[in-house]
Each structure stands twice: as structure tokens, then as C-alpha cells.
Amino acid sequence: MHAPLLEVQGLTHRYGTRAACNNISFSLYSGEVLAVVGESGSGKTTLLRCLSGQLRPDAGCVMFETRNAGAVDVWGMSEATRRMLARTDWGFVHQNPRDGLRLDVSAGANIGERLMAIGARHYGNIRGEARAWMSKVELDVQRMDESPAAFSGGMQQRVQIARNLVSRPRLVFMDEPTAGLDVSVQARLLDLLRGLACDLGLSAIIVTHDLAVARLLAHRTLVMHDGCVVEEGLTDQVLDDPQQAYTQLLVSSALPA
Amino acid sequence: MYVAVKGGEQAILNSWRLLAEQRRGDAGIPEITLTQIREQLGLAVDRVMAEGSLYDPELAALAIKQAQGDMVEAVFLLRAYRTTLPRLAASLPIDTSAMSLQRRISATFKDVPGGQVLGATYDYTQRLLDFELSNGAPVAPAPAAANALPAAADIATLMNAEGLLAEESPPADDAEPPDLTRDPLTYPAGRALQLQNLARGDEGFLLALGYATQRGYGHTHPFAGEIRQGAVIVEVVPEELGFAIEIGEITVSECQMINQFAGSATEPPQFTRGYGLAFGASERKAMAMALVDRSLRAGELGEAVTSPSQMQEFVLSHSDNVEASGFVQHLKLPHYVDFQSELELLRKLRARHFAGAGTDGAAT
Amino acid sequence: MNENSRAGGYNFAYLDEHTKRMIRRAILKAIAIPGYQVPFGSREMPLPYGWGTGGIQVTAAVIGPADVLKVIDQGSDDTTNAVNIRRFFVRTTGVRVTGRASDATIIQTRHRIPETPLREGQIIVYQVPIPEMLRWLEPREAETRKMHALSEYGAMHVKLYEDIARYGHIATTYDYPVIVNEHYLMRPSPIPKFDNPKLHMNPALQLFGAGREKRIYAVPPYTAVRSLDFEDHPFEIQRWQHACELCGAADSFLDEVIIDNEGARMFVCSDSDYCTQRRDAHRRAVA
Numbered sequence: 001m002h003a004p005l006l007e008v009q010g011l012t013h014r015y016g017t018r019a020a021c022n023n024i025s026f027s028l029y030s031g032e033v034l035a036v037v038g039e040s041g042s043g044k045t046t047l048l049r050c051l052s053g054q055l056r057p058d059a060g061c062v063m064f065e066t067r068n069a070g071a072v073d074v075w076g077m078s079e080a081t082r083r084m085l086a087r088t089d090w091g092f093v094h095q096n097p098r099d100g101l102r103l104d105v106s107a108g109a110n111i112g113e114r115l116m117a118i119g120a121r122h123y124g125n126i127r128g129e130a131r132a133w134m135s136k137v138e139l140d141v142q143r144m145d146e147s148p149a150a151f152s153g154g155m156q157q158r159v160q161i162a163r164n165l166v167s168r169p170r171l172v173f174m175d176e177p178t179a180g181l182d183v184s185v186q187a188r189l190l191d192l193l194r195g196l197a198c199d200l201g202l203s204a205i206i207v208t209h210d211l212a213v214a215r216l217l218a219h220r221t222l223v224m225h226d227g228c229v230v231e232e233g234l235t236d237q238v239l240d241d242p243q244q245a246y247t248q249l250l251v252s253s254a255l256p257a
Numbered sequence: 258m259y260v261a262v263k264g265g266e267q268a269i270l271n272s273w274r275l276l277a278e279q280r281r282g283d284a285g286i287p288e289i290t291l292t293q294i295r296e297q298l299g300l301a302v303d304r305v306m307a308e309g310s311l312y313d314p315e316l317a318a319l320a321i322k323q324a325q326g327d328m329v330e331a332v333f334l335l336r337a338y339r340t341t342l343p344r345l346a347a348s349l350p351i352d353t354s355a356m357s358l359q360r361r362i363s364a365t366f367k368d369v370p371g372g373q374v375l376g377a378t379y380d381y382t383q384r385l386l387d388f389e390l391s392n393g394a395p396v397a398p399a400p401a402a403a404n405a406l407p408a409a410a411d412i413a414t415l416m417n418a419e420g421l422l423a424e425e426s427p428p429a430d431d432a433e434p435p436d437l438t439r440d441p442l443t444y445p446a447g448r449a450l451q452l453q454n455l456a457r458g459d460e461g462f463l464l465a466l467g468y469a470t471q472r473g474y475g476h477t478h479p480f481a482g483e484i485r486q487g488a489v490i491v492e493v494v495p496e497e498l499g500f501a502i503e504i505g506e507i508t509v510s511e512c513q514m515i516n517q518f519a520g521s522a523t524e525p526p527q528f529t530r531g532y533g534l535a536f537g538a539s540e541r542k543a544m545a546m547a548l549v550d551r552s553l554r555a556g557e558l559g560e561a562v563t564s565p566s567q568m569q570e571f572v573l574s575h576s577d578n579v580e581a582s583g584f585v586q587h588l589k590l591p592h593y594v595d596f597q598s599e600l601e602l603l604r605k606l607r608a609r610h611f612a613g614a615g616t617d618g619a620a621t
Numbered sequence: 622m623n624e625n626s627r628a629g630g631y632n633f634a635y636l637d638e639h640t641k642r643m644i645r646r647a648i649l650k651a652i653a654i655p656g657y658q659v660p661f662g663s664r665e666m667p668l669p670y671g672w673g674t675g676g677i678q679v680t681a682a683v684i685g686p687a688d689v690l691k692v693i694d695q696g697s698d699d700t701t702n703a704v705n706i707r708r709f710f711v712r713t714t715g716v717r718v719t720g721r722a723s724d725a726t727i728i729q730t731r732h733r734i735p736e737t738p739l740r741e742g743q744i745i746v747y748q749v750p751i752p753e754m755l756r757w758l759e760p761r762e763a764e765t766r767k768m769h770a771l772s773e774y775g776a777m778h779v780k781l782y783e784d785i786a787r788y789g790h791i792a793t794t795y796d797y798p799v800i801v802n803e804h805y806l807m808r809p810s811p812i813p814k815f816d817n818p819k820l821h822m823n824p825a826l827q828l829f830g831a832g833r834e835k836r837i838y839a840v841p842p843y844t845a846v847r848s849l850d851f852e853d854h855p856f857e858i859q860r861w862q863h864a865c866e867l868c869g870a871a872d873s874f875l876d877e878v879i880i881d882n883e884g885a886r887m888f889v890c891s892d893s894d895y896c897t898q899r900r901d902a903h904r905r906a907v908a
Contacts, residue, residue, distance in 0.1 A: 083771055084771070106783060107780075109779050112779070112782055113776065116775045116778035116779060121850075127786070145787070266704045271706055331671070340664045341631065341635075343637075395901070441663065441836075570760070570762060576761075583672060583833065584671035584833055587671030587750070590701050590702050590731075593876050594695045594812070594891055597891075598795045599794055599795075601794065602792055606792070609788070
């Protein structure tokens with residue numbers, strides 16, 4: 001068995017006296033998609049920010065299996081290494097695509113940015129890659145020189161996904177990637193994500209309040225409540241045969257998003 | 258024939274002479290004296306001293322005269338002189354609670370120990386142009402009681418006793434405050450550096466920002482806890498003596514703005530403070546400064562930073578009118594070379610546009 | 622030095638010796654880390670911010686009584702700002718001044734590098750309005766310093782990519798970004814990109830002073846300076862279809878001058894010293 005790609009141990013983050021994440025531990029293996037589900041305020045977004053190097057936890061460690069140096073604590077490595085990971089081996093898809101895009105440059109430039117950040121210096125090749133990714137996320141390649149500001153929400157989200165995947169990240173973090181979109185747009189985007197995850201063997205952690213997203217995309221699911229993990233297992237098991245009272249409540253849709 | 262810009266030297270010399278003539282105005286009218294400026298345009302002198310960061314009414318009056326009353330130019334003149342002065346010693350912190358008060362008001366308590374002292378203020382003058390002044394009417398003597406008011410404890414201290422106002426103790430490593438005029442401003446700037454920057458900052462800039470906080474851009478729920486104005490003693494400790502000696506007296510205006518604070522996970526709800534201090538009778542400046550100081554503490558107090566007045570880099574990098582005036586006006590300098598480059602580019606782009614070429618050529 | 626020719630009451634070159642030492646320390650640090658912006662305690666000079674206070678402080682810190690100074694603005698010795706700065710130094714140092722680039726030991730410049738190649742031992746001092754190349758991409762100083770420290774320059778290429786996508790070529794014409802010594806991204810000050818190749822492996826010491834922004838940076842002699850580009854869209858300089866109408870030079874940066882009310886134009890060298898010398902040489906040859 002390979003070492004896990006990401007191993008979280010005893011992760012805790014407090015806002016004042018309230019623990020937004022309380023002693024959380026889990027592992028993610030390469031090629032796996034993990035959903036973190038819970039109500040808003042359950043601590044799932046805080047967890048994602050702690051995992052992805054954006055918010056330093058108060059306790060615990062986040063071990064990431066790096067390409068060259070084995071497992072390294074994300075919060076023990078230098079900021080330089082962490083920022084390098086964030087623009088190469090990691091991807092981060094924001095709920096609001098405007099947080100993850102440059103709206104003042106074209107879709108093509110948005111997609112090509114990571115390539116340029118890691119040293120690509122051939123305009124034609126960068127453009128070719130950007131074009132290829134436009135079509136992989138099912139966008140009209142004719143529009144690659146337009147600003148994403150002129151795109152619909154669903155299209156912007158596709159640009160954001162392409163912008164992240166272009167560097168072939170080994171781990172992608174997604175924060176409610178389909179929330180805020182119309183239901184029909186959501187369905188098509190989920191379909192696309194599932195296809196990409198399958199084709200590319202993506203490893204991903206998806207934070208969502210929407211159990212349908214977890215069911216469609218995630219191999220495993222982790223249920224959070226009040227900053228704690230209350231249940232964890234294969235997605236089908238967790239959603240079809242929840243063991244914990246809270247999960248049962250969540251699955252029966254008695255809880256607000 | 259091409260003559261371009263030869264003769265710059267002569268043009269500058271001529272310009273100096275024109276300026277001198279313009280400054281003097283009609284030679285048939287008596288020349289204004291520095292004493293007249295110092296005595297009769299005292300608030301202008303105070304503002305130039307405050308933003309020029311140099312307490313010297315005589316030099317400030319000279320700067321105002323030389324600048325024909327252009328305040329920003331006068332501040333610039335004073336600053337450029339100040340920078341050449343040797344640093345002989347650093348004074349001890351002035352003690353404003355020992356101030357000999359000329360004016361002292363609180364908007365938060367009806368009466369306060371030491372009393373409210375209205376002093377000389379334009380606040381209640383009704384702003385009617387006084388046409389008698391145009392003929393130089395004699396001035397009746399003011400009642401004498403306003404002198405020699407007893408020193409009064411400041412209101413912040415009184416509120417502190419009850420724990421209503423957040424403690425403001427010096428930082429643990431209470432180091433020498435940095436000197437903005439000797440060392441470059443670095444970010445994030447500590448409170449000492451921030452206050453120093455605001456104290457030299459342009460009154461108009463701070464006034465506009467402070468006003469914006471009252472209209473909702475970074476609202477701080479302010480109350481004018483105390484405004485005091487008067488003379489304070491300046492002391493230094495010469496190395497060879499080892500004890501403090503008095504070297505003079507300066508007039509300052511101080512404002513303690515008291516602001517609501519909802520509290521955080523670690524702090525109980527309490528009032529917090531914004532602080533303003535300026536040389537001379539510069540009450541508007543001190544109040545605006547206190548509003549902006551408090552607004553800039555948003556990050557430290559865990560409030561959402563959404564408005565320019567809460568953004569330290571925005572405020573501190575743009576508060577200095579000498580910097581701002583220079584950079585805005587440098588646009589007068591020739592930019593032939595840059596402009597030529599842009600001209601060439603624009604012609605090229607227009608040629609392409611009218612030739613009907615799209616951007617397809619750019620594509621692979 | 623001839624004290625009589627200098628303005629009384631001020632130290633040689635205006636600044637006091639402590640300040641000069643502080644600036645020299647910043648310059649040494651800048652030379653040791655080519656392209657890195659060293660913060661320094663910029664003083665309030667008797668000239669306005671934005672008018673060359675950074676360059677003036679750098680020149681004041683390195684100038685000695687034996688130096689020969691040339692000051693240019695837009696390539697010309699005769700523009701009012703150049704005249705004013707030159708007068709300032711004559712007044713405060715009494716040093717010899719010249720219009721000839723080859724005679725000068727120190728050249729202070731705004732927006733141009735002389736056409737006459739510089740040589741070893743010369744110092745060229747650039748006046749810099751905004752030293753931070755990343756400023757339009759990221760307004761926060763704390764963040765741009767981090768981006769430099771980590772060489773995070775991808776966003777800079779995004780701008781160039783966007784130019785090509787939109788116009789078919791890189792549309793930046795002056796203040797064109799460069800990488801110094803294969804490390805720091807540097808703003809060459811608003812020189813036309815025509816001058817960028819002169820930055821590369823220049824035998825002279827190149828110092829950059831930004832007074833208002835309180836930064837000094839440097840390119841030591843014989844240091845590699847590379848203009849950013851793409852392999853398939855290499856860096857190019859401006860070319861004119863004209864030659865200078867005064868001296869006939871076909872290799873210099875040309876200013877366009879409107880000569881009558883009908884809008885007739887002529888093109889002449891922006892570098893007035895270079896143009897004059899070529900005309901003198903031509904006259905001598907004819908005579």
C-alpha cells in the first residue's frame with residue numbers, strides 16, 4: 001500500500017474560544033475524491049483553508065506526500081514551498097469563480113497563467129494548452145480571447161477549473177464548486193467534474209453542503225458537525241446507511257443548507 | 258527651424274525673477290512682515306508647522322510668505338529645511354494631562370473634573386463676514402479668567418478606571434519609536450509609526466477620510482471623548498546631565514476619540530480609542546486624525562477591512578502632501594520619450610485595425 | 622574644492638555626511654543584490670518628489686570634487702528639469718559639468734540611456750518614479766516583496782500574453798520589464814524599450830534611485846539584463862522609417878517634432894549630445 005497523499009492528524013482551529021475544527025484526523029489516498037459535508041458553520045470551509053495552506057491551524061499537522069521529499073507537514077514547510085505547491089501540485093476551486101480568476105485578462109491568459117508561473121515561455125504552446133483545456137471543460141475555444149467577465153457563472157466556473165487543472169495538480173481542493181449555479185447548470189458541471197476526475201485520476205477534497213454532489217463525485221465522505229467529524233466512510237455507506245444520529249438527520253434532509 | 262528646448266537655463270532664471278515680482282505684488286503697498294504673519298495668520302502658521310513637522314513659528318511664517326500663502330508649498334519649504342537640521346536629542350514624551358489648558362471640551366460628559374473650557378473657537382461665531390474687520394477696528398480686551406487653568410486629568414484615564422475603555426499599554430518591547438523622516442516606511446507599520454505618519458499627514462486628506470468613516474465607509478461609532486488645546490513643556494535628558502531639563506513650551510491640540518466596540522472572542526465589549534495630536538491650534542486636524550487612527554485599527558481589532566480608511570497601506574502611503582504634490586505635478590515634466598513610444602504603438606495598432614487584420618495572426 | 626563657487630551654509634552636495642553614508646550603504650547592498658529594491662531613508666530634498674529626488678540623492682552620495690557631471694532629461698541636456706538639477710549640483714558642489722557623455726564620470730538621467738556607449742568607471746544614475754514592476758498587478762507592498770523573494774513572476778508574463786493575444790505583439794513600449802542577473806524582476810524606469818539592450822552587460826555601474834518611494838537598486842557592471850519575452854515572440858526594439866534630419870543617424874531614438882501649424886513633422890535624435898557630436902564631426906570632415 002502506498003503512503004497516503006494527504007494525512008491529517010489532530011487538526012484544530014479556534015476562532016476565539018470556539019473551535020471551528022476540533023481534533024480532526026483523516027487520510028486521503030491518491031486517486032481518491034473525498035467529500036466533506038455538513039451544514040454551514042460546521043467548520044468544513046475552515047478545514048479546507050487549513051488543509052490548503054491558507055489558514056494556519058492552532059494544533060495538529062497536515063502531511064502532504066511531496067514529489068521529492070516524501071511526506072512533509074504543510075505548516076512546517078517554508079512559505080516559499082507552500083506557495084510553490086499552491087500553484088503547481090495543488091489546485092483550489094473557489095465557490096465564487098470571481099475569487100479565483102483574473103477578470104481583467106482573457107480566459108486564455110487565465111488558463112495559461114500557471115504554465116507561465118512555472119516557466120513556460122513559448123506563447124504558441126501556452127496558447128495551445130489553454131485551447132486544449134478550453135475544450136476539455138467544454139467551452140467554446142473561439143471565446144478564449146474574451147474576458148471571463150463576459151461569461152455566465154457556469155462558464156466562469158469551467159474557466160476556473162481549467163485554470164487549476166492545467167498544471168496537472170496532484171490534489172485539488174474545491175469549496176462548494178457548484179453552489180450558486182442554476183440547477184441545470186449544476187448538473188452539467190457535476191457531470192463534467194465526474195468525467196475529469198475519472199479521466200485524469202484526480203485526487204480531490206470537495207467541501208459541499210449538497211449531498212448530491214458528494215454522491216455523484218466522492219468515493220468517500222466525511223460528515224462534519226460543530227467542528228468535529230461525526231462519521232466517515234464510503235460515500236454510499238454513509239449516505240445510504242448512516243450510523244450516527246446527526247448523519248441520519250442530515251440525510252433525511254431535515255437540516256437547512 | 259528646429260530650436261527645441263534650448264535656453265532652459267535662461268528661462269529658469271527669468272522665472273525666478275517673475276516669481277519674486279509676483280510675490281511682492283504692488284510695490285506701493287507695504288511689504289508683509291513675518292511678525293504680522295505669525296501674529297495675525299496664526300492658524301496658517303500652525304498648520305504649516307504641523308504638516309512640516311517642525312515647531313518654529315518664525316520659520317513657518319517665512320515659508321508662508323515665500324510661498325505666497327500656498328500652504329502645501331510652505332510645508333514643502335519647511336520640510337526641505339528641516340531635513341538638513343542636526344538631531345541633537347530626542348525629547349521625553351510630552352505630558353498632555355499636565356497641559357496648561359486654553360481650551361478643553363468633552364462631548365461625552367456634561368461636566369468633567371477640571372471643567373469644560375470653550376476658549377477661543379470659531380465654533381459659535383455664526384460665520385457672518387465681519388465688515389468692521391476690513392477697516393481694522395480696535396479689539397476689546399478679552400476677559401482674563403481663561404488663563405492659568407488648573408491641570409486636569411484626561412477623560413480617558415477616568416474611564417479606564419472602570420474598565421470601559423480598552424487599556425492602551427505600551428507594547429511589551431516598548432522600543433524607541435521609529436523616525437519616519439530618517440527611515441523608510443515599512444509595512445505593516447506599528448501604531449507609533451502610524452500615528453507619526455498621520456500627524457504629518459495632509460489635513461484635507463485626513464479630513465476627507467475621517468468624514469467618509471462617518472458616512473459608512475469604515476464606520477467606527479465615534480464620540481469626541483476629549484479635545485484639549487494648550488501649552489505643554491518639552492523636556493530632554495542631556496547625556497552628560499542624566500536628568501531632565503526643560504527646553505521650552507509648545508502649543509498642541511489633542512483629540513481622544515472614543516468608539517464603540519462589540520468585543521471579540523477574547524475581549525469584552527468596551528470602548529476603544531482613536532488618537533489625534535497636532536502642533537498648534539489644529540483641532541480639525543487632530544479630530545480627523547483620531548477618526549482615521551481608529552479606523553486603521555480595524556485589522557487589529559478583528560473588524561472587517563472593507564474601506565480605504567481601514568487600509569493601512571492606502572492611508573499611510575498617500576497621506577503626505579509633499580509627496581503627493583510632487584508626484585502629481587511631475588506630470589508637467591517632459592515625457593516626450595514615453596509619449597513617442599506610445600505614439601508609435603498607437604499608429605501601428607491603428608494601421609492594423611484599418612487594414613482589417615483581426616487577432617488571428619496572434620493565434621497559433 | 623573651490624569653496625567660493627558653492628552655496629554657503631550647506632555641506633558638499635547638500636546632504637550631510639551621515640546621510641550620504643546611509644545612502645552609500647544602501648547602494649552597496651543594492652550592488653551586492655542586483656535588481657533588488659533596497660529601502661533607504663530618503664530625505665526631503667529641496668526639489669519636489671517625482672522630479673528626481675531619488676536620483677539626486679544617489680548622485681549626491683557618490684559625487685566627489687573631481688567628478689564631471691552630466692544631467693539629461695528625455696536624452697537632452699537642455700530641458701528645464703535637467704538644467705535645474707545640474708544647477709543644483711553646481712551650486713552645492715562646484716564640480717565640473719559637461720554635455721558630452723564620454724567626458725562625464727557621473728550621468729544622471731531621466732527616461733533615456735545615452736546613445737554613446739558607456740565605459741568602465743562611469744556611473745549612470747536613473748531617476749525612478751515607481752520602482753515596483755509588480756505594482757499594477759498587486760498594490761500591497763507586503764505582498765510584492767514576498768513575490769520577489771519567491772520569484773513569483775508568472776503574472777508578469779500574463780500581461781505580455783494578453784498583449785499578444787489582443788494585438789499580435791507585445792504592446793509595452795517603455796518601462797519594459799527586465800530580469801536582472803537571472804533573478805530579480807526589475808523596472809528599468811521609464812526608458813523606451815529601445816534602450817533596454819543597453820542595460821545588458823553594460824561596463825558602467827547603473828544605479829537607480831526612487832526618492833518618494835524610498836528605494837535604491839542597482840545593476841553592477843557587466844551584469845546580464847534580460848527583457849521579458851516569449852520564445853516565439855522575442856523582445857524587439859522600436860525602429861523608425863526615418864533617419865535623424867539633423868545628423869542623419871539611423872541608429873538612434875528619434876523624437877517627433879511638430880514644426881508648423883499645418884502639422885508638418887520632423888524626426889530628430891532624442892539624445893542631443895549624440896546629435897551635436899555627429900554634426901560637428903560631419904562639419905569637420907567637410908571642412
